[in-house]
Amino acid sequence: MLPQALVRVRVQSPGVSLRSVEVDVDDATSVVAAGRVDLAFGVDYPQAPIPRAADVALLVLATERFAMATPAGRPAREGPSALHDFADEPWILPPAHTSYGRAIRMACRRADFEPRVDHTVTDTASTLSLVAAGLGVAPVTELMLALRRDGLTAVPLTDRLERTIVLAHRRDPAPQPGVRAVVGAVRAAVATGRDG
Structure with missing residues (x-):
């Protein structure tokens, strides 16, 4: 913008x-x-x-509504998925003290799981690169995906996360x-x- x-x-x-x-x-x-x-x-x-x-x-x-960024080429999920469907995945998230990090963790807790954060990253471009490399999943919006789409699949979420x-x-x-x-x-x- x-x-x-x-x-x-x-x-x-x-x-x-x-x-x-x-x-x-x-x-x-x-x-x-x-x-x-x-x-x-x-x-x-x-x-x-x-x-x-x-x-x-x-x-x-x-x-903006969030989707879940997953590495391209992995077995695709059929249609929208629940946030809980990603409970066993490694996550890439910003630190818990940030508003974004806190909001996502709270949404996961409402979905009855604590995300396993393997990579704590504040930079969106770096996050998307880590997802594309197959190192985890991360919540994304259309504005975030403007930075990178190659190597990624955006899976719509049934949970209303905005x-x-x-x-x-x-x-x-x-x-x-x-x-x-x-x-x-x-x-x-x-x-x-x-x-x-």
Whole structure:
């Protein structure tokens, strides 16, 4: 979403000066509240909500449903599978202290098992490479699969496991014209992604 939005801002609002800084999605509200950035992408999970701040608004961009990434070429499951069907598999997950790691582990516990995490990885591209190499399974969304599809099969899940992509910005003072231009460009990038 970000590159497409930034190109759109550069073309449509050439007077807006842009700088991007990578921040942890779990810290989106705190970095905006502290004034370190004007906008931050975050990820909200029903099982592990993003921390809220009174002076930070969260604009919902998209809600994604998880599937399970498995190595391509292994015997395919017929149709959607339950999360519990992967209970005996080695898992590739982020650390348990992250919102994502906590949300997935809680979903597994609700499905009556504790995932055996063989590889603890925070980087999505690395996770997908490990799955493609046959070293485990990992939950994925369509946005994650944009990084890599080769060597993977995405098995739909019958369990409703979702995440919401949000954009955090300060409520007060009201977003400046440049910030509003970036928000509009991000919304347009999300809409284009849904359509195409």
